[in-house]
Structure formats: C-alpha cells, structure tokens
Amino acid sequence: MSKMTPQIRFQGFTDDWEERKLSSISERVTRKNKNNESTLPLTISAQDGLVDQNDFFNKQVASRDVTGYFLVKNGEFAYNKSYSNGYPWGAIKRLDKYDMGVLSTLYIVFRPTEINSQFLVSYYDTTRWYREVSKNAAEGARNHGLLNIAPTDFFNTLLVVPNTVDEQEKIGSFFKQLDDTIALHQRKLDLLKEQKKGFLQKMFPKNGAKVPELRFEGFTDDWEERKLGELSNIVGGGTPSTSNPEYWDGDIDWYAPAEIGEQSYVSKSKKTITELGLKKSSARILPVGTVLFTSRAGIGNTAILAKEATTNQGFQSIVPDQNKLDSYFIFSRTNELKRYGEVTGAGSTFVEVSGKQMSKMSIMVPELSEQQKIGSFFKQLDDTIALHQRKLNLLTEQKKGFLQKMFVS
Structure with missing residues (x-):
C-alpha cells in the first residue's frame, strides 16, 4: 500500500x-424549522456557497412555505443528495454568510466534530471526494435501487485526512487566504465591469439626444447621425472548398465565429488558407483595424484585427474609413451593433444579418x-479588465494545482 501523504506539505509534518x-x-x-426560527430559504451555489434563494434566483423561484425545512446554523455543511445530470456531484458548502437559514429536506446537513472545519471546506473542493461520493452512490443504487445517494451511504464516504489538528489548521488557513484573495480579485473585476457599463451609458448619446452626458474637455459640437455604410465598408467572408488541400494550411489567417468574443484584438486564427484558396472563394483580405462582426447564430460577437486576415461567411466585418471612423470607438459600441443585428437579422433556419442591412444601421x-479619445479611454478600461481577468484565472489555476498536491489524491 502506497504512503498516504500528499506531494506538498508544511514543514514539520511527516506522519x-x-x-x-x-x-x-x-x-x-x-x-x-418547527417554530419558524428562520424564514431565510437557502440554496447551494458552487461559486458562492450557501446563499439566500431570493438573491440566487432573483426573487423568482424562492421557497415560500419553509415549515418543516431543516434549520441550518452557521458553520454547518450541506449537500444536495439528488443526482445532478446523472451524477451526485453537487457542491458541499458551509454556511458562512448568515447565522441561520432553512434548507429543503432533500439536502443532507452535518456539523464537523472531529475535524478542523476550515480544512473540510478545502477538502470538499478536491476531486477525490467526487470519486468517493460517486462510488458510494453507485453502490447504494445497486444495493437499494436508489436514484440518489442515501444519507447512510453519504456518511460512509471515506476521507483521507491529516491525523493532527495542527496540520489540518495550517492547510485550512492556507486555502482560506487563497480563497479570500480570489474573492477580492473577483470583486475588483466585477466593479470594473460595472464601471464600464456606466461609462457606456454616459459616453454615448441616448436615443434622440445629440450629445452624451459625459464628454472629454474641449469637445462641444453636436454628434451627427450617420449610416454605418457611410463610415465603413461592410465585408462578408467565404470558405474555400474543404475537399481541396491546396486551399488550406497556407499563410493567410481565416477566422470562424467561434474564435471571436473572448478578446478585444485577434492576431492568430485556428485555421489558415492559401493564396489559391483565397482566389477560389469569396473570402477577402481584411486590413488591420477591421472590426470582425459575427452575423449568424451567436450574432454580434466582435474583435479587432491586429493582423490582416480573412473570415468565413459567418461575418459581416466593419472596415472603418480611417478618416471617418475609429476602430476602437466602433468596437466599444458592440452592444448597439449586436442589438441591431439581432433585431434586423432574419432567416428561416437561423437569424442572420446581411452586409446591406448592416450598412443601413444609423449611428451617432x-x-x-x-x-x-473615446476609443482610447475604452481600450485602457478593457485592458485593465483583461489584466484583472488574467490575474483571477491565474489564481484559480494555482488553487487547482495546490488542491491536487496538498491533499492525498
């Protein structure tokens, strides 16, 4: 039998x-909840733990009558014992946010007695217990024909834990600090996104208005209503024959809609085409600064080309006239472009907006x-948001790595 020790340990622990x-x-x-001690209905969120149903479901699906529900107190854990998509892999979370609340009797509730509570919080973020609870649920189903994990099977799950409280506490504290850092970065990111939303509302004119609420100093002239086609060329795409290898794996980037939407700028596509593939299709070379615009299902995703490229026919891309339209300015209006595309697009199989329709879009x-100035402002804001997102992703990945190495897998 292999040693029951994790890969990474705090100094001084060897057992x-x-x-x-x-x-x-x-x-x-x-x-x-016999005497209605609490009327706060709880539910489990994998990201936020045990939360108020009213908040989680936006006041739509919250329980009304909570008589006979389990009364859960701060520091106690809960698990939804029903299968989720065929697997009993719902999150186990501790009640931290409120003194008490109520949960449907579909849940299993327990309190730690012989284990550090904070250690347990982190333990239930690992994949090991998923395997264990899945095995016990499957065995329970074989033995009793149950469609979910019975409490007896759940409490028979095996945990592999340090035999000293000191080591449990150290691990629990380490992950709490990491979770607090992740939560802090998440709040910063959410705040930046909210700020951006506010600036988008105030820095472009509202319907019928000729000036925005918020402007950079020195600008006083009215904005003008123009057609998008007067300020740019709208260019579609095309796909060379996929059965001819001479058209593919060349030096020309060729984008599909699924690649668009995550980043402000794109400079490398998944697939490429050759000069011959370009000639033998309706794909067109688009210059740097083009705003790629997906024109089919998943309509209205955008990105700016940082390197010239082509697209397939799922785009109506905006090539700005450099004397009339700034690339990042129009990119910042993605929400307006998307709304227009969704409203005007039509098609029996799927919604699609044509280049002709996009050209007719009125824009202030x-x-x-x-x-x-406006484009530069939003670029800086988007860059800051992307930086915080990368930090958050990095922290989340680090946590995943520590969970694998600091527990017995």
Missing part, C-alpha cells in the same frame, strides 16, 4: 494521513478626434 469515515468526524443535523458619431 501518514489516515482514512476516516465522514460519520466518525461529523454529526448529521436533522433539526426541523462625433468628429474623428473625439472618437479617438
């Missing part, structure tokens, strides 16, 4: 970890120098 049944380190909680624009 093997041990297997413990959940029933030996916790107590099941079955107290009912200021002089080019003001457009450039």
Whole structure:
C-alpha cells in the first residue's frame, strides 16, 4: 500500500494521513424549522456557497412555505443528495454568510466534530471526494435501487485526512487566504465591469439626444447621425472548398465565429488558407483595424484585427474609413451593433444579418478626434479588465494545482 501523504506539505509534518469515515468526524443535523426560527430559504451555489434563494434566483423561484425545512446554523455543511445530470456531484458548502437559514429536506446537513472545519471546506473542493461520493452512490443504487445517494451511504464516504489538528489548521488557513484573495480579485473585476457599463451609458448619446452626458474637455459640437455604410465598408467572408488541400494550411489567417468574443484584438486564427484558396472563394483580405462582426447564430460577437486576415461567411466585418471612423470607438459600441443585428437579422433556419442591412444601421458619431479619445479611454478600461481577468484565472489555476498536491489524491 502506497504512503498516504500528499506531494506538498508544511514543514514539520511527516506522519501518514489516515482514512476516516465522514460519520466518525461529523454529526448529521436533522433539526426541523418547527417554530419558524428562520424564514431565510437557502440554496447551494458552487461559486458562492450557501446563499439566500431570493438573491440566487432573483426573487423568482424562492421557497415560500419553509415549515418543516431543516434549520441550518452557521458553520454547518450541506449537500444536495439528488443526482445532478446523472451524477451526485453537487457542491458541499458551509454556511458562512448568515447565522441561520432553512434548507429543503432533500439536502443532507452535518456539523464537523472531529475535524478542523476550515480544512473540510478545502477538502470538499478536491476531486477525490467526487470519486468517493460517486462510488458510494453507485453502490447504494445497486444495493437499494436508489436514484440518489442515501444519507447512510453519504456518511460512509471515506476521507483521507491529516491525523493532527495542527496540520489540518495550517492547510485550512492556507486555502482560506487563497480563497479570500480570489474573492477580492473577483470583486475588483466585477466593479470594473460595472464601471464600464456606466461609462457606456454616459459616453454615448441616448436615443434622440445629440450629445452624451459625459464628454472629454474641449469637445462641444453636436454628434451627427450617420449610416454605418457611410463610415465603413461592410465585408462578408467565404470558405474555400474543404475537399481541396491546396486551399488550406497556407499563410493567410481565416477566422470562424467561434474564435471571436473572448478578446478585444485577434492576431492568430485556428485555421489558415492559401493564396489559391483565397482566389477560389469569396473570402477577402481584411486590413488591420477591421472590426470582425459575427452575423449568424451567436450574432454580434466582435474583435479587432491586429493582423490582416480573412473570415468565413459567418461575418459581416466593419472596415472603418480611417478618416471617418475609429476602430476602437466602433468596437466599444458592440452592444448597439449586436442589438441591431439581432433585431434586423432574419432567416428561416437561423437569424442572420446581411452586409446591406448592416450598412443601413444609423449611428451617432462625433468628429474623428473625439472618437479617438473615446476609443482610447475604452481600450485602457478593457485592458485593465483583461489584466484583472488574467490575474483571477491565474489564481484559480494555482488553487487547482495546490488542491491536487496538498491533499492525498
């Protein structure tokens, strides 16, 4: 039998970890909400833990009558024992945000007794327990024909844990600090996105208005209503025959709609075409600064070309007239472009907007120098948002790595 130790440990701890049944380190909680001690209906969110149903479901699906529900107190854990998409892999979360709340009796509730509570919070983020609870649910179903995990099977799940409270506490504290850092970055990111939303509302004129609420100093002229086709060329795409290898794997980037939407700028496509493939299709070379615009299902995703490229026919891309339209200014109006595309697009199989329709779109624009100021402002904001998103992604990946290495897998 292999040593029951994780790959990474805090200094000074060398003993093997041990297997413990959940029933030996916790107590099941079955107290009912008889005297309406709480009317706060809870649900489990994988990201946010045990949360108020009213918030989570936006006041739409919250339970009304909570008599007879389980009464859950701060520090207790809950698990939804029903299968989710065929797997009993719902999250196990501790009640941290409120003193108490109520949960449907579909949940299993327990409190830790012989284990550090914070350690357990992190343990239930690992993949090991997923395998264990899945195995026990499957065995329970074979033995009893159950469609979900029975409480007895759930409390028979085996956990591999340090045999000293000190090591449990160190691991729990480490992951709490990491979770707090991740939560802080998430809040910063959410705040930046909210700020951007506010600027988008205030820095472009509202319907019927000729000037925005918020402007850079020195600009006072009215904005003008123009057609998108007067300020840019709208260019479709094409696909060379996929049965001819001479058309593919060349030096020309060729984008499909699925590649668009994650980044402001794109400079490398998944597939490429040859000069011959370009000639033998309706694909067109688009210059740097073109705003790619997806014109079919998933309509209205955009990105700016950082390197000239072509697209397939799922695009109506905007090639700005450099003397009339700033690329980032029009890119910042993605929401308006998307709404217009969705409203005007038509098709029996799927919604699609044509280049002709896109050319007719009315849009309020200021002089080019003001457009450039606005474009630069939103580029800086988008760059900051992208930076915070990368930091958050990195922290999340680091946590995943530590979960694999700091627990017995």
